[in-house]
Structure formats: C-alpha cells, structure tokens
Amino acid sequence: QQKVQQSPESLIVPEGGMASLNCTSSDRNVDYFWWYRQHSGKSPKMLMSIFSNGEKEEGRFTVHLNKASLHTSLHIRDSQPSDSALYLCAASPGGSNAKLTFGKGTKLSVKS
Amino acid sequence: DPKIIQKPKYLVAVTGSEKILICEQYLGHNAMYWYRQSAKKPLEFMFSYSYQKLMDNQTASSRFQPQSSKKNHLDLQITALKPDDSATYFCASSPGTGGSQNTLYFGAGTRLSVL
Numbered sequence: 001q002q003k004v005q006q007s008p009e010s011l012i013v014p015e016g017g018m019a020s021l022n023c024t025s026s027d028r029n030v031d032y033f034w035w036y037r038q039h040s041g042k043s044p045k046m047l048m049s050i051f052s053n054g055e056k057e058e059g060r061f062t063v064h065l066n067k068a069s070l071h072t073s074l075h076i077r078d079s080q081p082s083d084s085a086l087y088l089c090a091a092s093p094g095g096s097n098a099k100l101t102f103g104k105g106t107k108l109s110v111k112s
Numbered sequence: 113d114p115k116i117i118q119k120p121k122y123l124v125a126v127t128g129s130e131k132i133l134i135c136e137q138y139l140g141h142n143a144m145y146w147y148r149q150s151a152k153k154p155l156e157f158m159f160s161y162s163y164q165k166l167m168d169n170q171t172a173s174s175r176f177q178p179q180s181s182k183k184n185h186l187d188l189q190i191t192a193l194k195p196d197d198s199a200t201y202f203c204a205s206s207p208g209t210g211g212s213q214n215t216l217y218f219g220a221g222t223r224l225s226v227l
Contacts, residue, residue, distance in 0.1 A: 032211060043202055043218040044155065051212060088155060096210040097167050099145070101156040 001032040003027045004091050004103035013079050017092040023103055025087030031094040033065060033072045038086040038105070047087075048074070079110045115139045116219035118203050123224045132179075133188040133197070133222045135203030143206045144169070144186040145216065146178060151197035161186055174186050176200050193226045 006023050013019045023033070032051050036044040050056050050065045050072060055102045070091075076083055086107050090100040119134040137144060147157040160167040164180045179187045190197060203219040 032214065034215065036135065036216075043221050046215055046217070049212065049215060059220055090216075092214050094211045094214070097160070098214060099157045099168055099170070100214060100216055101157065102147075104154040109190075 001093040004056065004089055004101050006089050006106050008101035008106060009104070010107040010109070012109045012111060015079060015081060017079050017110075019076040019079050019083070019088055019108055019110070021074045021076075021087050021089075021106045021108070022037075023072045023074075023091075023092040025101075027091065027093070027101070028070070029093040030070055030091040031067070032092045033063075034090040034092075035072075036090060036102075038088060040085070041053045044088055074109060076108075079108075081110050081112050084108055098112045114220060116203060116205060116217060118201075118222050119223060120217040121220065123222055125224065125226050127193060127195060127226060129193050130189070130191045131193065131224070132202075133190070133201055135186050135188070135219060137150070137184050137203070137205040137217075137219075139205055139207075139217060140184075141205035141207050141217070142183070143209050143214075144180070144184075145204040145206070146186070146188050147202045147204060147218075148199045149202060149221075153199075155202070158184075158188075160209075167209065185226045190224075198224055198226045 035047045038044040086105040088105045089103045092098045116137045143162045177189045200221045204216040
C-alpha cells in the first residue's frame, strides 16, 4: 500500500490559472514533507519543503501543511506552460536513518 | 556544471548480463542514495549510505549491490539482469541524515533497458 497518496493523478489548468495539488501520508511517524518537480526526461528537483504546521510561500508557489492530518498541499498561481511537469510529494519520519518516501505524483499540464 | 555525475546516461543490456552504474557527487554531502523509477512504479528507494556505511536497504534482491569506494562515490552493481530491471536509476545525495538534512539532490539518472 502506497504510504504517500497524491491527488489528482493529473491536472490541466489554463495559463495564468491556479493549480492545487494534494498529498497525504498514511504513516503516523512522518514529520517532514517535500515537493519535487520533475520535467519530462529529467531528474526530480526540490521545489519546496515544509516541516512545520502552516503555510510557506516562495514566489508563485505556496505550500500548506497540517501535521494532525498529515496532509500537505501545493498551490501554483499564475501557472505557466513551463510549470507543466510531474509533481512529486515526499515524506519522511525525520530520524537519522529516515529515507524519503515518494508518492506517484500529479502530472500537471498548463495549456496556453 | 552538474554536481552529481551519473554514468552512463543510457545503458542497454542483455538478459543475464551484469552492469555497473557510476555515481559521484561534488556537493560535499555526507549521505548518498539510489532510487529507481519506472513507468510501472513511482520513485522507489533502494539504498542509503552515510559516511560510506550502508544505512538502509529496501531492495529485496541480492542482485543489486551498492559499492562505495569514497565518501562521494556510490556505484550500483546489478547482476543477472532481467527485463523487469528496466528503469531509470537515480543517484541522490543529502547534506546529512535526519530531519531537514534529508533533503535529496538528484543526479540526471541512468536509463537502463534490458532486452
């Protein structure tokens, strides 16, 4: 059973629109979350991380975290065609030997 | 310049053969990893090393053997290759282990095709 669930599987938004992606962990030990972006044929690159309850904003990207529900969301405003990619959520318990577990991802397409 | 170098970029192998995937990182990180990604499965953890010591192994098969000759070097040897091993293998590193130190930085990957 996948421990990191992402939704939706795919998402199409118009250029300039808002994209909202969701991620939930089923592992109660998880304490740290990351969002990675992977363009087609490329490697994943860390987009944002969030380790505390609340919200974090960097430019057009905002992440939210609710530790009680182990849910994080990524919001992209003013979406651009270059934002079209696979967005991966990763979670970790944070111990010294804790690996990152990734979800299957949300494939975002931004249509101009 | 890429800070995590993976070689080769593409690899074609025949069933039953053996291959070695190379990875070197120049980020000064203390931990290195191998992940695998295929069309059938999401990005999947395989191994983690810290200061050249194996920390975690989630690969069920002994056909996959990591090799670390230096702190910034982690190769992956795969023996008795099967078509099901076809995937992109990503090497990654992190500043340390634990908490925010676990943030992963990925290499460009080696795309392996087993015929």
